[in-house]
Amino acid sequence: MDGSHAASRLRIVLGHLGCPSAVVAHPTSGALPLTSFHPQQFQYTLDNNVLSLEQRKFYEENGFLVIKNLVSDADIERFRNEFERICKQEVKPLGLSIMKDVTIVKSEYALSEKVVTKIQDFQEDEELFRYCTLPEILKYVECFTGPNIMAMHTMLINKPPDSGKKTSRHPLHQDLHYFPFRPSNGIVCAWTAMERIDRNNGCLVVLPGTHKGTLKPHDYPQWEGGVNIMFHGIQDYDKNNAHVHLVMEKGDTVFFHPLLIHGSGQNKTQGFRKAISCHFASSDSHYIDVKGTSQENIEKEIVALAKKLHGIEDVSLQDFWRFRARLVKGERTNL
Ligand SMILES: CCCCCCCCCC(=O)SCCNC(=O)CCNC(=O)[C@H](O)C(C)(C)COP(=O)(O)OP(=O)(O)OC[C@H]1O[C@@H](n2cnc3c(N)ncnc32)[C@H](O)[C@@H]1OP(=O)(O)O
Numbered sequence: 001m002d003g004s005h006a007a008s009r010l011r012i013v014l015g016h017l018g019c020p021s022a023v024v025a026h027p028t029s030g031a032l033p034l035t036s037f038h039p040q041q042f043q044y045t046l047d048n049n050v051l052s053l054e055q056r057k058f059y060e061e062n063g064f065l066v067i068k069n070l071v072s073d074a075d076i077e078r079f080r081n082e083f084e085r086i087c088k089q090e091v092k093p094l095g096l097s098i099m100k101d102v103t104i105v106k107s108e109y110a111l112s113e114k115v116v117t118k119i120q121d122f123q124e125d126e127e128l129f130r131y132c133t134l135p136e137i138l139k140y141v142e143c144f145t146g147p148n149i150m151a152m153h154t155m156l157i158n159k160p161p162d163s164g165k166k167t168s169r170h171p172l173h174q175d176l177h178y179f180p181f182r183p184s185n186g187i188v189c190a191w192t193a194m195e196r197i198d199r200n201n202g203c204l205v206v207l208p209g210t211h212k213g214t215l216k217p218h219d220y221p222q223w224e225g226g227v228n229i230m231f232h233g234i235q236d237y238d239k240n241n242a243h244v245h246l247v248m249e250k251g252d253t254v255f256f257h258p259l260l261i262h263g264s265g266q267n268k269t270q271g272f273r274k275a276i277s278c279h280f281a282s283s284d285s286h287y288i289d290v291k292g293t294s295q296e297n298i299e300k301e302i303v304a305l306a307k308k309l310h311g312i313e314d315v316s317l318q319d320f321w322r323f324r325a326r327l328v329k330g331e332r333t334n335l
């Protein structure tokens with residue numbers, strides 16, 4: 001790093017500290033004890049004046065950041081209502097998929113809020129897609145993606161009361177396993193609690209710092225009671241890594257890196273635990289071919305399912321993503 005670059009980095013850091021006298025000090029003048037002002041090398045966040053230095057350092061170190069009370073009760077109420085309308089089939093948004101829990105998928109229950117474990121790909125549902133365009137969400141997303149922002153994958157998760165077979169758990173995984181685009185640092189998930197979520201109803205569990213590692217091989221966990229379709233997990237993660245249970249209140253939102261290892265526990269309550277989420281990526285990213293990589297298994301599974309259910313042939317994982325991706329800010333440059 002040359003001297004002027006280092007100096008500008010230093011100004012950025014000191015600027016965040018709200019420390020005007022330090023900003024004017026030249027890094028080589030010896031006016032400040034520079035040993036205590038190492039210019040920061042940020043890798044996972046972009047320069048901006050949204051995150052405090054403390055928040056930025058937290059994400060760099062841990063791979064996630066919780067923002068309390070970010071989404072209003074009024075908005076959450078609207079998402080809840082629209083989810084109910086979808087479950088009652090009063091609306092049928094194009095491209096949306098409805099997933100039931102593995103323990104009941106073969107039974108004859110009529111579609112209702114009580115049999116849906118999650119809906120995905122609500123990009124054509126104007127009411128739910130509002131979540132992905134909320135300025136308070138995008139303000140934070142931009143700190144990770146930069147100004148050209150695509151909504152790549154949308155979900156509303158309705159974790160059901162566990163049937164006793166522990167299938168309401170989501171095994172520990174990295175979301176990048178599902179994504180054929182890079183760079184990983186330009187991707188971020190926003191996940192908002194639609195009610196209080198704690199260990200009773202199955203909160204997110206994260207392994208802090210694991211975003212600094214690589215993408216691990218994923219496969220179905222060997223769970224006695226069964227496992228939901230496409231819920232791949234990591235077989236060999238560091239069991240000694242800290243596990244943090246994210247207890248969140250309604251409207252709290254966590255932003256996390258796609259390499260962060262996370263999962264969620266079983267829902268031991270009688271309520272349906274709800275969260276809404278979107279994975280965003282910089283539109284300047286590029287698609288990759290996952291053939292010959294650890295992601296090949298999920299590509300094969302998705303392609304096979306598309307063929308079986310919809311008779312679609314000769315599509316790559318990339319095609320699925322190109323089709324569902326929506327621009328939410330800036331320009332659609334590449335993805
Ligand atoms: C697609 C890309 C996923 C990207 C994920 C991004 C990263 C986030 C990480 C995750 O969320 S991991 C889990 C993400 N994946 C999913 O949520 C699965 C995507 N969902 C779907 O593809 C459809 O919703 C699904 C196939 C599950 C249901 O579609 P349909 O309602 O059209 O099909 P149907 O109900 O007829 O079921 C089709 C087959 O799947 C089976 N099935 C459905 N739900 C299941 C379930 N929950 N567990 C096991 N099998 C299940 C079902 O029994 C049936 O098998 P058979 O052909 O043998 O009869």
Ligand SMILES: Nc1ncnc2c1ncn2[C@@H]1O[C@H](COP(=O)(O)OP(=O)(O)OP(=O)(O)O)[C@@H](O)[C@H]1O
Nearest residue numbers: 169170171172199205221233243262263264265266
């Ligand atoms: N055998 C397993 N393989 C992979 N992931 C697992 C396994 N058992 C549990 N998990 C996942 O590990 C994560 C953490 O589980 P952990 O037991 O620490 O917490 P929890 O189940 O969420 O909470 P609690 O233990 O309080 O019920 C959850 O995401 C869970 O789905």
Ligand SMILES: O=C(O)CCC(=O)C(=O)O
Nearest residue numbers: 157170175262263264275
């Ligand atoms: O349980 C949840 O809400 C999170 C699930 C999850 O991590 C995912 O779908 O990728």
Ligand SMILES: [Fe+2]
Nearest residue numbers: 173174175262
């Ligand atoms: Fe995930």
Ligand SMILES: [Mg+2]
Nearest residue numbers: 169264265266
């Ligand atoms: Mg547990």
